[in-house]
Amino acid sequence: MHAQTTQNHPTRPLSGRTAVIIGGTSGIGRAVASRVVAAGGAVILGGRSQDALDAELARIEAAGGAACGHVVDMAERESVAAFFARIARLDYLFAPGATYQVASIHSDDHEAVESPFRSKFWGQYHAVHEAAPKIAPDGAIVLMSGAAGARPIKGASAYAACNAAIEGLGRSLALDLAPVRVNSVSPGTIDSDLWQRRSAELRSHAFESYSRSTALGRVGSVDEVADAVLFLFGNGYMTGSTLFVDGGYVLP
Numbered sequence: 001m002h003a004q005t006t007q008n009h010p011t012r013p014l015s016g017r018t019a020v021i022i023g024g025t026s027g028i029g030r031a032v033a034s035r036v037v038a039a040g041g042a043v044i045l046g047g048r049s050q051d052a053l054d055a056e057l058a059r060i061e062a063a064g065g066a067a068c069g070h071v072v073d074m075a076e077r078e079s080v081a082a083f084f085a086r087i088a089r090l091d092y093l094f095a096p097g098a099t100y101q102v103a104s105i106h107s108d109d110h111e112a113v114e115s116p117f118r119s120k121f122w123g124q125y126h127a128v129h130e131a132a133p134k135i136a137p138d139g140a141i142v143l144m145s146g147a148a149g150a151r152p153i154k155g156a157s158a159y160a161a162c163n164a165a166i167e168g169l170g171r172s173l174a175l176d177l178a179p180v181r182v183n184s185v186s187p188g189t190i191d192s193d194l195w196q197r198r199s200a201e202l203r204s205h206a207f208e209s210y211s212r213s214t215a216l217g218r219v220g221s222v223d224e225v226a227d228a229v230l231f232l233f234g235n236g237y238m239t240g241s242t243l244f245v246d247g248g249y250v251l252p
Contacts, residue, residue, distance in 0.1 A: 011234040012138060015040030019233070020090045022046035022072055022083070022127060023097020025056040027192040028144075031226035032094055037065035039230075044090065045069035046083055046097060074098050074123030075115075084130035091136045092233045095127040096144040104155040116162035120144070125169065132177060140181040142232045143170045147188040147246040167242045174240030181239035183232045188246030189219045215248025 019036045023029035024045035033043045037060055045067060047053045053069040060067040072083035074097050098120035101112035124143050131141070148156060149163025163186070170184040189195075189210040195203050207219050228245045232238065244250055 012140075012236055013039070014230075014234065017041045017091040017136075018044060018089065019092035019094065020044045020046070020087065020131065021093075022074060022095035022123075024069070025049070025052040027096070027194065028187070028190070028222045028225045028229070029094065029096050030056065031222045032229045033060070033067070035226055035230050036092075036233075037063070037067065041091075042066035044087060046072040046095070048073055048097070048099070072097075074127070075119040077122070077126050080123065080126045081130055084127070084134070087131075087134060089134050089136065090131060091139040093127065093131045093135065093139075093141045094144070094229055094233075095124050098123050098144075100159075102156045102159045105157050113158050116159045117165070121162050121165055121169070124166065128173060128177075128182075132180075135177075135180055137179050138236070140183070140233050141173070141177070142229050143167075143173075143182070143184040145170075145184045145186045145242065147186050147244060147249045149186065150244070150250040170242065171240045178239070181232075181236070183238060183240065184242040185225060185228050185232060186242050186244045186246065186250075187220060187225045188214065188244075188249040190222060190225060191219050192222050210249070211247075213249055214246065215251055218247060220245060220247055 014036055019041055021029050021033050021043055024033040025047040036043050050071055057067050057069050070083050070086055073079040100115035100119045103109055103112040107113055128141055143166050145166040146163040148160045149167055152160035167184045170182050173182040211218050225245045228243045
C-alpha cells in the first residue's frame with residue numbers, strides 16, 4: 001500500500017492581490033470591493049458611469065485603499081475588450097454589472113426578452129474570455145447567476161434560463177481554466193440599490209412575496225452576498241460549484 005500525502009491548501013489571503021469588479025460602484029459589487037480593500041487588496045472597478053466611478057474611487061482612496069477604474073458596458077463586447085486591454089494582470093474577477101429587463105414569453109419586445117442573455121450571460125462570458133490570459137494560476141472567478149435559475153418565477157422564462165446557463169458556464173469553465181477556480185454565486189431577492197430605486201409599494205409587495213417563499217422568511221442583504229463572493233475568492237479547493245445565497249428559496 002502506498003502512503004498518501006496530504007497537501008494543505010489554506011484560504012488564499014487577499015493582501016497584495018488585485019480584484020477586477022465590474023459593477024463595483026453600487027450594490028453587491030461595491031460591497032465586494034470594500035471587503036477586498038479592507039483585507040489589503042487592490043481593486044480595478046468597472047462601471048457604466050464615469051461620475052459614479054470617480055465617486056467610488058475617491059471614497060476608497062480617502063480610506064487609504066488602492067483602486068483604479070474604467071467605464072465599461074457589459075452588453076457591448078467591444079467595450080469589455082477595451083476595458084481589459086488596460087489591465088495587465090489580475091487575481092480575481094467578479095462581474096455582476098449587468099443591465100437587463102425581465103419579460104414574459106408572451107412579450108413581443110424582443111430587445112427586453114433577449115437582454116438578460118446579452119448583458120448578464122454574454123457580458124460575463126466575454127469578461128472571462130478577456131481576463132483568462134491575464135489571471136494568476138491560483139486566482140479565482142466568481143460568476144453571478146440568480147436563484148430563479150433553479151426555481152423559476154412565473155413570467156420570466158428567459159431570465160430563469162439565463163441564470164441556469166450561467167451556472168452551467170461556471171461548471172464548464174472550471175474545467176477549461178483549471179487551476180484557476182471558477183464558481184457561481186446565486187442570490188435570491190436582495191435589498192440592494194436596485195430595489196431602493198423602485199417604489200415603496202412595489203418593493204414591499206416583492207419583498208413580502210419572496211419572504212413567504214423562503215425558509216428564513218426574509219430577503220437578503222448585499223453584505224450576505226458579498227461574504228459568499230469573498231469566500232469563493234479565497235477557498236483554494238472549491239471550483240465548479242454554485243453557492244445559493246437565497247434564504248432557502250430553492251429548497252423543495
